[in-house]
Amino acid sequence: xxxxxxxxxxxxxxxxxxxxxxxxxxxxxxxxxxxxxxxxxxxxxxxxxxxxxxxxxxxxxxxxxxxxxxxxxxxxxxxxxxxxxxxxxxxxxxxxxxxxxxxxxxxxxxxxxxxxxxxxxxxxxxxxxxxxxxxxxxxxxxxxxxxxxxxxxxxxxxxxxxxxxxxxxxxxxxxxxxxxxxxxxxxxxxxxxxxxxxxxxxxxxxxxxxxxxxxxxxxxxxxxxxxxxxxxxxxxxxxxxxxxxxxxxxxxxxxxxxxxxxxxxxxxxxxxxxxxxxxxxxxxxxxxxxxxxxxxxxxxxxxxxxxxxxxxxxxxxxxxxx
Amino acid sequence: xxxxxxxxxxxxxxxxxxxxxxxxxxxxxxxxxxxxxxxxxxxxxxxxxxxxxxxxxxxxxxxxxxxxxxxxxxxxxxxxxxxxxxxxxxxxxxxxxxxxxxxxxxxxxxxxxxxxxxxxxxxxxxxxxxxxxxxxxxxxxxxxxxxxxxxxxxxxxxxxxxxxxxxxxxxxxxxxxxxxxxxxxxxxxxxxxxxxxxxxxxxxxxxxxxxxxxxxxxxxxxxxxxxxxxxxxxxxxxxxxxxxxxxxxxxxxxxxxxxxxxxxxxxxxxxxxxxxxxxxxxxxxxxxxxxxxxxxxxxxxxxxxxxxxxxxxxxxxxxxxxxxxxxxxxxxxxxxxxxxxxxxxx
Numbered sequence: 165x166x167x168x169x170x171x172x173x174x175x176x177x178x179x180x181x182x183x184x185x186x187x188x189x190x191x192x193x194x195x196x197x198x199x200x201x202x203x204x205x206x207x208x209x210x211x212x213x214x215x216x217x218x219x220x221x222x223x224x225x226x227x228x229x230x231x232x233x234x235x236x237x238x239x240x241x242x243x244x245x246x247x248x249x250x251x252x253x254x255x256x257x258x259x260x261x262x263x264x265x266x267x268x269x270x271x272x273x274x275x276x277x278x279x280x281x282x283x284x285x286x287x288x289x290x291x292x293x294x295x296x297x298x299x300x301x302x303x304x305x306x307x308x309x310x311x312x313x314x315x316x317x318x319x320x321x322x323x324x325x326x327x328x329x330x331x332x333x334x335x336x337x338x339x340x341x342x343x344x345x346x347x348x349x350x351x352x353x354x355x356x357x358x359x360x361x362x363x364x365x366x367x368x369x370x371x372x373x374x375x376x377x378x379x380x381x382x383x384x385x386x387x388x389x390x391x392x393x394x395x396x397x398x399x400x401x402x403x404x405x406x407x408x409x410x411x412x413x414x415x416x417x418x419x420x421x422x423x424x425x426x427x428x429x430x431x432x433x434x435x436x437x438x439x440x441x442x443x444x445x446x447x448x449x450x451x452x453x454x455x456x457x458x459x460x461x462x463x464x465x466x467x468x469x470x471x472x473x474x475x476x477x478x479x480x481x482x483x484x485x486x
Numbered sequence: 487x488x489x490x491x492x493x494x495x496x497x498x499x500x501x502x503x504x505x506x507x508x509x510x511x512x513x514x515x516x517x518x519x520x521x522x523x524x525x526x527x528x529x530x531x532x533x534x535x536x537x538x539x540x541x542x543x544x545x546x547x548x549x550x551x552x553x554x555x556x557x558x559x560x561x562x563x564x565x566x567x568x569x570x571x572x573x574x575x576x577x578x579x580x581x582x583x584x585x586x587x588x589x590x591x592x593x594x595x596x597x598x599x600x601x602x603x604x605x606x607x608x609x610x611x612x613x614x615x616x617x618x619x620x621x622x623x624x625x626x627x628x629x630x631x632x633x634x635x636x637x638x639x640x641x642x643x644x645x646x647x648x649x650x651x652x653x654x655x656x657x658x659x660x661x662x663x664x665x666x667x668x669x670x671x672x673x674x675x676x677x678x679x680x681x682x683x684x685x686x687x688x689x690x691x692x693x694x695x696x697x698x699x700x701x702x703x704x705x706x707x708x709x710x711x712x713x714x715x716x717x718x719x720x721x722x723x724x725x726x727x728x729x730x731x732x733x734x735x736x737x738x739x740x741x742x743x744x745x746x747x748x749x750x751x752x753x754x755x756x757x758x759x760x761x762x763x764x765x766x767x768x769x770x771x772x773x774x775x776x777x778x779x780x781x782x783x784x785x786x787x788x789x790x791x792x793x794x795x796x797x798x799x800x801x802x803x804x805x806x807x808x809x810x811x812x813x814x815x816x817x818x819x820x821x822x823x824x825x826x827x828x829x830x831x832x
Contacts, residue, residue, distance in 0.1 A: 170704035199703050199759040202575075229760070231602075267703045270762045275648050276572035383649050432700060440700060 168432050168440065169208070169266035172198060176261045177235050183320040185242040186288060187254055190227070191265055192235035200230050203295040204272035204360075204388070207236060208434055210264040211252050217416075218423065221249035222435050224292035224362075224388075225268055229299065236265070239320060241288040247395055247415045271437050272362070272388040274299065279356030281307040284344060284371050286363020287314070290321060292388055293362055297329060312336040312344045312367070346374035353378075362388040389437060389457050393417035393474040396453070400481035403427055404446060418472040418482075427486055429472065436474035443472050443484050450479010488594045491550040491611060497558070502718035504777050508547055512773050513538050513750050514781075514829040515710040519790040521799070527697070530706035530754050538752060541591035542706065543584060544769060545639060550611055552639050552661070552720065559660040559721050560636075565668045566723075567632050569644065569656035576644045576656065577631040578621060579758035580765050584634045609637050631656060640769035643667070647699055647762060654678055655763075661720040661770045663713050663749060664804065669724070698755065701764060706756040711768075713803045714812075715749045718772045737808040742815045743776040746808065748788070775816065781831045785819030792816070 178190035191209075206222045213219065227237030242254045257263070272292055274281065281300055285293040290311060300307040309329060313319035315337055325333050336342040344367070350359065351374075359380065361371040368387045375385045395415045402409050403422065412421040419441055422429050432440040436456030445452070445468050454464050456471035463469050470482070494501045504512070533539025538546075559566055569577060585607055589598035597608040603620045614637065618625035626633045635642050635658035644656035652675040659667040670678045675695050701707060715722055716733035737745055754767040779785035792805075792813050800806055826832055 168700055168705065169702045201703075201759055202762040205762075267705075268759065269702055273647065273762045276575065276646070276761075277570075432702075438700070439696075 168430065169269055171210075172196065172265050172267065174198075174235070174263055174265045176257055176259055176263065179257070179259060182239060184317045185254075186239055186318075186320045187242075188226075188237055188239045188320075189253065189257070190235045190237050191263065192233075194262065198232040198236060199267065200232055201225050201236070201268035201295075202270050203229065203274055203299040204292050205268040205270040205295070206272075206292070206433065207238065207268055208266040208432075209238070209249075209253075211249055211257075213248060213252055214256070217248070217420075219247060219249040219252065219420065220434055222433050224272075224295065226291055226294050229295065236268075239288065239291050247393060247417065247420075269432055269438075271433055272360070272386065274360070275358050275384075275386070277356075278358040278384075279306070280354060280358075281305065282349060282353060282357055282359045283307055283309045284346075284349070284359065284361040284363070284367075285309070285311045286344070286361075286367040287312070287318070288320070289361075289363030289367075289388070291362075293360065294321060294325070296360060297325070297332075301329065308332050308334070308349075310334045310336065310344055310349055312338065312342075312363070315339040344371075346371050347377065350374045350378045350380065353380075358384045358386060360386045360388075365389065389435075393419075393434070393436075394455065396476045397478065399450065399477045399479060401477075402447075402481060402483040403486040404483055405486055412476065417474065418470075418476060422472060422484075422486060429486060431473055434473045436471050439471070441471055441473045443470050443486060444468060445470050445482060445484060447481075447483040448477060448479070449481045450477045452476075452482070453478050489545065489547055489549065489592075489611075492547050494548070494551045496551065496555045496718055496720040500717045500719070502548070502551070502772065504773055505547055506780075509773065509777050509780060510831065511537055511546075512778075512781075513710060513752055513771055514748075514784055514831075515712045515750050516787055516791045517829055518827060519787055519825060520794040521791045527707050527709045530708040530756075538769075538771070539708075541587065542754070543587040543591070543638065543640070543767075544752070545588065545592055545595070549639055553612060553637065555720055556636060556658075556660045563725060566660045566725075567635070567658045568667060568671055569629065569631055570672065573631075573644050573646065573656040573761075573763065574623070574629075576646070576758055576761035576763035576765070577629060579760045579763065580642060580644060581630040581634040582620070582760075583756060583758070583765065584638050588638070612637055631658060640767050643766040643768070644758075645764040645766055647764065650699075651675055652695065652698060652764065659768075660723075662723055662768070663711075663715070663751070663770075664722055664724060664727075666724045698764065701755055701757045703757045703759045706754055708752060708754045711751040711753055713749050714805055714808075715747045715772065716745050716808070718747055718774070720770060720772075734804065734807045737811050739811060739815055742808070742811050743779075744774055746775045746812055747772045748775075748778060775812070779816070779819045782819075783825050783832050785816065786821065786823060787825050789813050789816035789820050 173194050174191035175194050177192040180188045182188045205225045208220050208222045211219045223238035240253045243250045283293045297309050336344050406427050410421050410425045412418050430440050432438040439458040453476050455474040538544045585598045588596040595610050599606045605620050607616045641659045646653040646655045654670050657667045750771045752769045756765045
């Protein structure tokens with residue numbers, strides 16, 4: 165592995181069920197003190213499954229950004245059809261267990277020049293948005309927080325948010341037929357307002373489209389889209405520099421398969437957002453399924469680059485400069 | 487170890503000198519007899535005890551004199567220290583980084599105690615004691631960046647990261663090699679690097695930008711930069727060009743040993759945790775030619791390096807007027823012997 169971040173050994177100091185299928189974990193360093201972090205930051209947690217597999221997933225940071233002696237907090241949604249990281253955290257990790265965690269990294273930072281902030285969260289997308297609301301409230305900056313979820317059972321932190329932010333919080337319960345009215349929210353905001361949206365891909369697209377319709381500049385529209393890599397049919401990867409041919413399993417990302425083979429590849433977010441794991445492609449037998457948010461349409465058309473943390477091949481094999 | 491601070495000046499009578507100890511730890515930047523332009527970035531990790539890399543922030547015998555010179559520069563020109571309003575969190579980050587480093591690494595001179603937001607700072611050499619509330623600007627006599635950089639050697643720039651670029655949005659810059667914070671403030675990475683001769687080589691600046699934007703908390707990096715300065719003058723700013731520009735015409739074979747100085751900058755880059763900004767530190771070390779040739783290896787190597795410089799580098803660094811005089815004078819210290827690789831003395 166080749167992370168650009170510092171690595172910490174952390175102990176699980178608290179596990180709290182905060183909604184159906186969502187658990188919050190408090191992770192305390194057993195060695196060096198954890199640094200303070202900026203709102204929007206994430207960490208990468210390394211998990212070793214009983215089957216001997218290594219999974220690394222990124223999670224947004226919540227909790228006290230200044231007093232980190234009490235640890236960092238992450239909230240994890242148990243997802244089906246995942247590569248097993250969220251299941252492992254939900255089912256196998258117990259109080260007192262030790263995990264490896266990266267230092268904080270921020271790919272979703274607040275633009276501190278903003279005059280006002282509109283925060284939109286969908287489901288588990290509330291986690292980075294919580295840290296932002298905490299910062300904005302602490303700095304006495306203007307913001308409104310719109311939070312959509314399926315129903316109360318599945319929504320984390322509703323009571324906590326309501327107690328803290330009162331009228332600045334607006335809730336939308338899907339089962340009661342309420343959806344985030346993107347156009348209404350974004351149409352009449354004052355100049356210098358910045359949008360921050362995190363949630364399912366469709367919600368993000370709808371928010372960005374509404375922002376554009378309302379004439380917002382691109383530089384005021386911010387979204388966090390990184391997601392854990394999805395699985396898929398197995399395929400072969402030919403690593404041309406290290407002269408190895410490896411099989412990428414159906415519940416494994418390409419990056420994980422490369423790491424398992426003992427080949428070092430740089431990474432940061434492991435969610436297709438930062439661009440650090442970009443790899444040159446010399447041949448493909450099949451079609452590259454790009455799941456990242458970095459490569460442009462023309463990059464994709466040329467099929468000479470791939471973000472190996474989230475993208476796969478539909479077909480037989482791919483040759484990589486690794 | 488307690489430092490012995492010198493009383494000296496960087497203007498008027500130029501009484502700045504290096505002790506033998508300061509000479510022995512000078513960060514001589516030439517690793518071989520030829521100068522090769524390179525990005526030369528390495529992790530900013532602890533170096534040999536006694537070296538300028540022993541601690542993340544280096545304090546040396548020139549500390550008090552440099553802080554006095556900074557105060558004089560600021561009195562004449564307050565715009566050497568500027569910060570755009572959105573950089574206030576980064577200012578506190580910088581204050582924390584510098585106070586923690588100095589107190590940890592120089593306990594004889596600096597002390598910091600923290601009780602939540604209630605901080606107590608002591609700077610014994612400057613006879614400063616300050617209790618303040620971290621995060622509350624009203625509890626310090628200056629804004630946080632200005633407060634701490636009036637007490638720390640080196641220039642500091644605070645760089646915001648947004649829109650896929652880096653923005654020079656705050657800084658304390660009084661010991662600069664001919665660039666102006668007031669001019670560059672608010673510019674992005676591509677804009678402020680406009681004058682660098684290699685910039686038009688396609689892709690170099692883009693790669694550097696991408697690298698810098700990926701610097702992580704707790705993983706600082708550093709590089710060396712160098713130029714030459716006539717007289718040990720820290721403030722070679724465009725604002726004061728009228729005071730020092732003509733000095734370049736005063737170098738003669740008789741005075742080059744005393745007047746000409748190699749100027750080396752140890753540049754550090756840290757990701758700041760609370761603000762996600764980057765601090766760019768530029769710590770200047772000066773050494774006269776007389777002092778430099780007391781190290782045999784450096785006396786041999788410097789004339790060889792100066793001879794090998796490409797013309798565009800000579801022009802960019804402003805060496806044109808006196809390069810040959812320097813080479814001629816230094817040549818007597820080059821006995822033609824072999825030099826070992828690396829910058830350290832043999």
